[in-house]
Amino acid sequence: MKRKSLVPPAVAGLLVSALTACGGSDGSGSDGSAIVLGSTDRIEATNVAPAPLDPALAYDFASWSVLHNTFQTLMRLPRSGTEPIPDAAERCGFQDRQSEQYRCTLRSGLKFSNGHALTSEDVKFSLDRVLRINDQNGPKSLLSNVDKVETPSDREVVIHLRAPDATFPSKLTTPAAAIVDSEVYQGDALRKGFDVMGSGPYAAKTEMRGNLLTKVIFTRNSHYKGDLKLKNDKVEMRFFNDASAMEKALAGGDVDLVHRGFSPQQIDKLNRGQVKGVRLFESSGQGIRYLGFNTADPSVKSKAIRQAIAYLVDRQALVRDVYKRTAEPLYSLIPTSVSSHINSFHNEYGDPDPAAARRVLRTAGVTTPVKLTLTYTTDHYGPQTAAEFKELQRQLNRSDLFSVKIKGIPWAKFRPSLIKRQYPAYGMGWLPDFPDPDNYIAPFLTKDNFLNSPYHNSAIQDELIPKTRQEAQRTLADKDFKSIQNTVANDVPYLPLWQENTYVAAREDIIGAEYAFDSSTNLQLQEIGRGVED
Structure with missing residues (x-):
């Protein structure tokens, strides 16, 4: 695929600011203004990939940045660290010493952003769907070891593997295992276009020009049931055609944060403090x-x-x-x-x-x-x-x-x-x-x-x-x-x-930039907020 070596700060002292500072506000963004995130990534619908934001097809960093923030998975990676923890699940674990049978109990009252109930049947539907669609450009290989999925009750899921796999809980943190609404998504076909419907912390509205995605507006999902604490109410992800235009937008304050796409020359310029009001965070990748x-x-x-x-x-x-x-x-x-x-x-x-x-x-x-x-x-x-x-x-x-x-x-x-x-x-x-x-x-x-x-x-x-x-x-x-x-x-x-x-450039009033990515370089929008330095 997909994705940089962001070992979180608690693990490897990552994303150290070129100008050391820390946030002193809750960064809630309660004034309603969106935090604007810039990127030169390209998400495009083509004949070969007509559904770039469908979990059964998406297998690149840009698409996964959208999916990680709009869908839930049974497990997720923590803010810092590499051991998976429950997400849509209340608890999960292997039921045998051979690591071949994995059982999860879902949280109570889960819903998708459209208000539809999320049950174990949606989990089974989602996993089976990726394998059934079997798109050669998609993430099917992450689930290829799944033999069958059982649903003893509305909240119980049992996943049987073909062979032992101690890494399976980690695979369940990826968008390959994103839980989709079985009332919205077809079981044997991709959902073409850019519409997204999940149960994650954000609902997403997409804008496009022709077949090219130009903007994603993330808003707090009122139906979200999970333990993530959001430091903002709204994030706008803008896609730029070139890095020069993106730098100009960052310098002018039209963009608050940039996580992808700057050239080495631009990074050097930022590192030298030549873009006023912007801090640069660096980590090994x-x-x-x-x-x-x-x-x-x-x-x-x-x-x-x-x-x-x-x-x-x-x-x-x-x-x-x-x-x-x-x-x-x-x-x-x-x-x-x-x-x-x-x-x-x-x-x-x-x-x-x-x-x-x-x-x-x-x-x-x-x-x-x-x-x-x-x-x-x-x-x-x-x-x-x-x-x-x-x-x-x-x-x-x-x-x-x-x-x-x-x-x-x-x-x-x-x-x-x-x-x-x-x-x-x-x-x-x-x-x-x-x-x-x-x-x-x-x-x-x-x-x-x-x-x-x-x-x-x-x-x-x-x-x-x-x-x-x-x-x-x-x-x-x-x-x-x-x-x-x-x-x-x-x-x-x-x-x-x-x-x-890995480099993240942020305006001085943005807090949480050092936590922009988890240990697998998944974009953590919930960690970004507005605040003042102590």
């Missing part, structure tokens, strides 16, 4: 960027070609010259801020080594220069993506071992074409669905992986991933996760490049 390879494509089918690329890529140059040190080099699919991380790619390939790349190609009998096209999306991962791929092209071509072309494609076309395996090598990003090393491994390496990658390693798929999921105490899975990372480094179906730092 869980979001990663990587190259993916269609290992069945003739141009990269040889492992030696992929290993040669691993020998040549200079991550330090990428983060220094392209991202101006607003990112960190990454040598594993699992980022450094997540448990079980090891620098598997650096251990395997070391610093850039053209001589080693030449040797591995010569030994495999590969004719050079290898012709290759690297494809990236032009409008999904920020304004520096094109510069990043020009730098990658330069690094590979200067070795004389590769003849690389680069090609930029709009996201609306890029994503479905990728699923059809039309690109031999491509650039992608990933933000975690939930904060566990499993979520940086399974989505990429299982049979039903979200990229439709043809790469298959039976030891990883059939032995190691199932074994890690049997460990309720997650540190006991470290050894197997490390083995998986080493195998990925040797086979190179993916090449990790860098991990994001």
